[in-house]
Amino acid sequence: xxxxxxxxxxxxxxxxxLKKYIYNEIDAPVVREAMAYSLFAGGKRLRPILAIxxxxxxxxxxxxxxxxxxxxxxxxxxxxxxDDLPAMNNDDYRRGKxxxxxxxxxxxxxxxxxxLLNKAYEILLETISNDNRPEFIMAAQExxxxxxxxxxxxxxxxxxxxxxxxISHEELKNIHDKKTGALLKASLTVGALIANAPKKDMETxxxxxxxxxxxxxxxxxxLDIKGNKERLGKxxxxxxxxxxxxKYFGILESEKIAKETVDEAKKIISVYGDKxxxxxxxxxxxxxxxx
Amino acid sequence: xxxxxxxxxxxxxxxxxLKKYIYNEIDAPVVREAMAYSLFAGGKRLRPILAIxxxxxxxxxxxxxxxxxxxxxxxxxxxxxxDDLPAMNNDDYRRGKxxxxxxxxxxxxxxxxxxLLNKAYEILLETISNDNRPEFIMAAQExxxxxxxxxxxxxxxxxxxxxxxxISHEELKNIHDKKTGALLKASLTVGALIANAPKKDMETxxxxxxxxxxxxxxxxxxLDIKGNKERLGKxxxxxxxxxxxxKYFGILESEKIAKETVDEAKKIISVYGDKxxxxxxxxxxxxxxxx
Numbered sequence: 001x002x003x004x005x006x007x008x009x010x011x012x013x014x015x016x017x018l019k020k021y022i023y024n025e026i027d028a029p030v031v032r033e034a035m036a037y038s039l040f041a042g043g044k045r046l047r048p049i050l051a052i053x054x055x056x057x058x059x060x061x062x063x064x065x066x067x068x069x070x071x072x073x074x075x076x077x078x079x080x081x082x083d084d085l086p087a088m089n090n091d092d093y094r095r096g097k098x099x100x101x102x103x104x105x106x107x108x109x110x111x112x113x114x115x116l117l118n119k120a121y122e123i124l125l126e127t128i129s130n131d132n133r134p135e136f137i138m139a140a141q142e143x144x145x146x147x148x149x150x151x152x153x154x155x156x157x158x159x160x161x162x163x164x165x166x167i168s169h170e171e172l173k174n175i176h177d178k179k180t181g182a183l184l185k186a187s188l189t190v191g192a193l194i195a196n197a198p199k200k201d202m203e204t205x206x207x208x209x210x211x212x213x214x215x216x217x218x219x220x221x222x223l224d225i226k227g228n229k230e231r232l233g234k235x236x237x238x239x240x241x242x243x244x245x246x247k248y249f250g251i252l253e254s255e256k257i258a259k260e261t262v263d264e265a266k267k268i269i270s271v272y273g274d275k276x277x278x279x280x281x282x283x284x285x286x287x288x289x290x291x
Numbered sequence: 292x293x294x295x296x297x298x299x300x301x302x303x304x305x306x307x308x309l310k311k312y313i314y315n316e317i318d319a320p321v322v323r324e325a326m327a328y329s330l331f332a333g334g335k336r337l338r339p340i341l342a343i344x345x346x347x348x349x350x351x352x353x354x355x356x357x358x359x360x361x362x363x364x365x366x367x368x369x370x371x372x373x374d375d376l377p378a379m380n381n382d383d384y385r386r387g388k389x390x391x392x393x394x395x396x397x398x399x400x401x402x403x404x405x406x407l408l409n410k411a412y413e414i415l416l417e418t419i420s421n422d423n424r425p426e427f428i429m430a431a432q433e434x435x436x437x438x439x440x441x442x443x444x445x446x447x448x449x450x451x452x453x454x455x456x457x458i459s460h461e462e463l464k465n466i467h468d469k470k471t472g473a474l475l476k477a478s479l480t481v482g483a484l485i486a487n488a489p490k491k492d493m494e495t496x497x498x499x500x501x502x503x504x505x506x507x508x509x510x511x512x513x514l515d516i517k518g519n520k521e522r523l524g525k526x527x528x529x530x531x532x533x534x535x536x537x538k539y540f541g542i543l544e545s546e547k548i549a550k551e552t553v554d555e556a557k558k559i560i561s562v563y564g565d566k567x568x569x570x571x572x573x574x575x576x577x578x579x580x581x582x
Contacts, residue, residue, distance in 0.1 A: 028440045031448035082405060087397030106378030107451050110401065111444060114373060114408065118439045121412045125432040132423045141416040148409045149319045153402060157322035160398050 003281040007049055013062075014048045015040070017070050021123060026115075034104040034112035035119075038077050042095045042233075044289070047072040047183060051191035053278055054205055060195025067127040068139050068190050071120035075147050076183060078116035081109055083156065096233030117147075139190045146186030155179025163241040172243050173214070180220070181213025204268060208279065211265035212286050218258040219287040221245045258287045294572040298340055304353075305339045306331070308361050312414060317406075325395040325403035326410075330368050333386045333524075335580070338363040338474060342482035344569055345496055351486020358418040359430050359481050362411035366438050367474060369407035372400055374447065387524030408438075430481045437477030446470025454532040463534050464505070471511070472504025495559060499570065502556035503577050509549040510578040512536045549578045 026032045048069035055065045084091040084099040091099050101109035124140040155178030188209040192202050221244035245254040262283045269279040309330055317323045339360035346356045375382040375390040382390050392400035415431040446469030479500040483493050512535035536545040553574045560570040
């Protein structure tokens with residue numbers, strides 16, 4: 001199947017599950033609307049889709065994966081809401097819509113983020129409570145680590161800490177790997193874990209995940225400069241204070257690095273031959289997101 | 292043992308565990324200091340102590356309980372940091388010290404709160420990953436529910452939503468039960484779960500937890516009016532916009548309700564005779580916190 005159709009099909013599945021979690025299980029005033037607003041603001045669902053792709057590559061049961069895929073999207077969405085806050089990036093627009101705090105106020109935006117993060121773990125623990133098979137527990141633990149101070153939050157903290165400071169290429173790579181790469185990589189790992197993929201395959205998928213995670217963030221840095229607000233749906237040129245690849249290497253060199261990183265990812269996934277074709281197309285999509 | 296000595300002894304145990312989690316496992320810049328700052332700012336450790344008390348009442352293994360007790364404190368601490376933010380209660384002082392955002396800035400305060408919440412679940416999932424016994428999973432699930440939109444976050448959302456609005460006594464009770472009661476009650480439940488307490492005992496301890504949770508919040512409302520800043524270590528009179536018992540019933544009637552609620556809790560726990568004496572003293576302590 002073509003990547004475009006594959007993504008469209010999986011998105012329907014993911015949105016259905018997300019809606020069930022939000023509308024059947026949550027009744028707190030305003031905060032539910034605030035959670036739903038950002039959760040259904042047109043996200044690409046890249047993390048759940050990566051999880052499903054990895055799960056299907058190793059012949060896993062996608063139905064079993066869905067709670068994990070949804071919790072990845074909950075965590076990603078909370079991180080965007082908090083990241084957009086005036087105290088962080090102070091963004092007014094995301095995906096062409098006003099950011100959460102611009103609609104619901106900062107107080108509810110903080111709470112909606114907290115609620116999404118907590119809900120992710122409620123979903124994971126409920127799933128484990130219903131069936132405590134080892135791969136479920138490993139997958140949940142993988143998500144918790146990737147979202148935490150050794151992963152995403154650690155990357156955000158470094159990003160904030162290094163604002164307006166000079167950093168080395170190694171530090172820049174480390175920030176990117178944690179801030180964006182950790183959760184993208186975890187998405188693939190979780191899909192493979194639920195499918196009980198053998199250790200060697202886990203390593204391959206992890207390596208692929210590392211590379212597309214890095215390429216994704218470099219592409220983001222480039223889009224922040226080159227993209228226009230209409231197409232991206234958010235303010236561009238907001239990264240002035242931040243440490244970015246573009247600042248470090250310039251646009252042309254950054255595009256070259258992104259392309260090389262994607263080519264490396266495609267090479268790694270080529271061991272799966274035709275079965276890995278979606279992964280190759282997805283690697284290209286990572287640096288040229290037009291869907 | 293006298294309650295005062297019991298609390299002092301358990302606090303040492305809890306602080307040791309908390310320190311291990313923060314200093315051995317976290318290395319992100321600034322955010323680690325921000326997490327540690329609020330975690331070691333002189334909290335009463337009431338939630339972990341309640342968990343330990345319940346665990347010991349039913350002859351459970353406190354060593355097994357410690358990760359759960361710590362995660363309760365992590366969650367409580369995150370909620371305070373986010374609650375103090377300018378967008379929420381806008382508090383400058385807590386426990387006699389500057390609030391987290393006043394020291395580290397709002398960005399790091401948001402991240403430190405996120406990191407503490409996430410770390411709580413990293414600890415819980417690591418514990419389950421090492422030993423997936425059903426009571427561990429049940430305890431972790433209990434914590435996740437109490438912290439979520441049906442518990443603490445839901446209560447905070449209602450609290451924010453009802454600012455400057457008139458509400459009924461039932462709604463007020465509902466806010467209080469969720470905002471403060473849910474996590475206090477869950478602490479007792481978790482202790483009892485880890486000790487594999489029989490169903491009847493679980494019910495008794497839950498009922499006791501409901502009552503002291505409610506009494507705690509009424510006492511808080513009273514302290515906000517009557518307490519002085521030096522003794523409380525935080526600004527008083529901050530609840531003007533909020534729905535409180537004092538606003539609804541006045542101070543004298545609120546004190547009467549708190550006393551009656553505590554007496555009811557003591558009556559319920561009296562089924563354990565001398566073994567329950569600490570719980571009786573703790574119920575008194577809840578409305579007269581002088582330790």
